[in-house]
Amino acid sequence: MIEYQKRAVFIWGLLIVITIIIIVNFFYIQVIKSKEFKKTASKIHKGIKVYIEPRGTIFDRNGEILVISNSVASLYKIQNKRFVWVKRRIPIEEAEASGIDWVVEHKRYYPKKKLCGSLLGFVRLEDDPGKIEGLSGIEGSFDSYLTSKPYILKVDKDGRGRILYSKRDKKKACDIFLSIDSKIQFIAEDELKKTCEEFDAEGGVVLIGYPKTGEILACASYPEFNPEIFSSYNPHLWRSLKKENIRNKGISWVIEPGSIFKPIIAGILLQEGAVKPEDRFFCEGNMKIKNKTIICVCKHGAQSFKEVIANSCNVGMSQAIERLDNKRLLRYLSHFGFSEKTKTGLREEEKGILPKKDLSGIRKANISFGYGISATPIQILMAVSSFCNNGILFSPIIVRSISRDGKMIKEWQPTPFKEVLSPSVARIVKELMLGVVEKGTGKNAKIEGYEVCGKTGTVEKLKGKRYDPSRVISSFIGFFPKDDPEIVIFVMIDEPKKAHFAGIVAAPCFRRIAERLIFWERIKVPEI
Known part of the structure; x- marks a missing residue:
């Protein structure tokens, strides 16, 4: 066998081996490890966020705000099949950059402080942000209107985990207008x-x-x-x-x-x-x-x-x-x-x-x-x-x-x-x-x-x-x-x-x- 024929056989053999390796790896990835890689890819490109919409705002008769909710974020993780808070009530921007799962929470804010205090009432602070409940006054008596149910937000993300697209299917809380001046x-x-x-x-x-x-x-x-x-x-x-x-x-x-x-x-x-x-x-x-x-x-x-x-x-x-x-x-x-x-x-x-x-x-x-x-x-x-x-x-x-x-x-x-x-x-x-x-x-x-x-x-x-x-x-x-x-x-x-x-x-x-x-x-x- 002349020299160039030997080289051709070697090259073809190498290509066949590489092709076999590629086919085997492809089979390993697409069949044997497909579930694992799909899960990893989904984590990178897709995500699920739990959101709790803010409680409704309470206004006086002239549209002045008496009670409003400010949005904050809380980081959490699942550890040994148990829900554990990592950090509570931080800026949402910080939570988005953390790479850790988080939920939106809301803190009730009363711009006029004591004004209408006993009439407006108050809400109960809970570990579960979805269970915040009005206990007295307008907050308690109209709690079913002021609250909204938590909902799941599905998102698409790029390779760095940044949100590219989101779709929300939610029902917002109601706002209440009082006769009070x-x-x-x-x-x-x-x-x-x-x-x-x-x-x-x-x-x-x-x-x-x-x-x-x-x-x-x-x-x-x-x-x-x-x-x-x-x-x-x-x-x-x-x-x-x-x-x-x-x-x-x-x-x-x-x-x-x-x-x-x-x-x-x-x-x-x-x-x-x-x-x-x-x-x-x-x-x-x-x-x-x-x-x-x-x-x-x-x-x-x-x-x-x-x-x-x-x-x-x-x-x-x-x-x-x-x-x-x-x-x-x-x-x-x-x-x-x-x-x-x-x-x-x-x-x-x-x-x-x-x-x-x-x-x-x-x-x-x-x-x-x-x-x-x-x-x-x-x-x-x-x-x-x-x-x-x-x-x-x-x-x-x-x-x-x-x-x-x-x-x-x-x-x-x-x-x-x-x-x-x-x-x-x-x-x-x-x-x-x-x-x-x-x-x-x-x-x-x-x-x-x-x-x-x-x-x-x-x-x-x-x-x-x-x-x-x-x-x-x-x-x-x-x-x-x-x-x-x-x-x-x-x-x-x-x-x-x-x-x-x-x-x-x-x-x-x-x-x-x-x-x-x-x-x-x-x-x-x-x-x-």
Whole structure:
């Protein structure tokens, strides 16, 4: 065999061997090791990320953000078939560059800090980011709207693991728009805090409503509460909080209303024709009913029913209510809504407690000046607002609408609930309440240039089975202007120590709030 033929045989043999090696390797890769290499390639070019969409944002009526979620990332790994956190709540950019599996988490952020704290509520912080749950307030009551289910995101990546393409199939959480005006809320909280500190009170409530629609513009509770403390893990701080600080007293505080209840009783008596504004009554300073004694702050002597309301006379009210049948009285109280919740949509809301059918003895007289019956501040606010609406009782609105991706999915419209008084009687009650501010116990609520209707109330709290005169709730509820009310304000101060009477404690707080609303033009009220 000549030389070049030997070389040709060698080359062909080498090519055959190389071809066989290639075929064997190809068979090894494509058949024997195919699953392993596919898995490796998939890790490089494809990935699965678990995402938890942020909770919905809560806005006030003007679109100002009250609560929003900030996105952060948490790294994790599967170790010995167990889920283990590697690093929690880091910037998303850092997580993307880490090459480690991660999930998006969200931290609740309250831009206005304590504002609306007890109304907004808080969420529970969990190790499982998919189980974050609202526990109170708007966060808790509307949790099903504010949350979204975790979803899996499939991604394509380049050789360096960078995401080239992703596809999400998700359902976003909803956003909630409240009836609250954050600027009015600030004024309410500010004046409430000042009043509680001035009189060394245990706490209090301010509710501000727009009577023509039933919308609640402010819902303030004191002591204050900052829900942001629950956004981070701090058990010591959590334990230091008292339940009373978290509680939304405006909808859950069930109390005997005292003399602020007198206009409601007056409306019932007038509607039934049991009294007229000019009817005469006589107060000797006390009144015996069997073996019980009703006491007034002073001897009012002879007075008209209009003066009974202006002077906040317990004896005169006790005499007047005797003219009304027991069953009809209870039916009216139920008609005003004191036996049921006002349907705010908040699960913390309580309902009032009506007296039993037996109104014998002093029980009936007690109701005439707000004892022996219990109600929440929101119930009282809505009942008094009916005088502004020609006797029509509205349902309160705290949540105005719910939307997803800018599309409204639910809306609360002003709802005239029922007629509780005739328009003519409602007008008379407004005149009676005007007299309280002009000539009676509510003079400190008077605003120069405006006709203000209102009523004071100072009620002793129970201690065991007896009323304690050293522990009182001082209240004032009022609205203005008389002929076309634009705003109704309810102030309740719990256990003021430096003064007790509502005309000294609560009425000035009402006036300062109203004057600030007028000055800052948060409401448009024409002068008389």
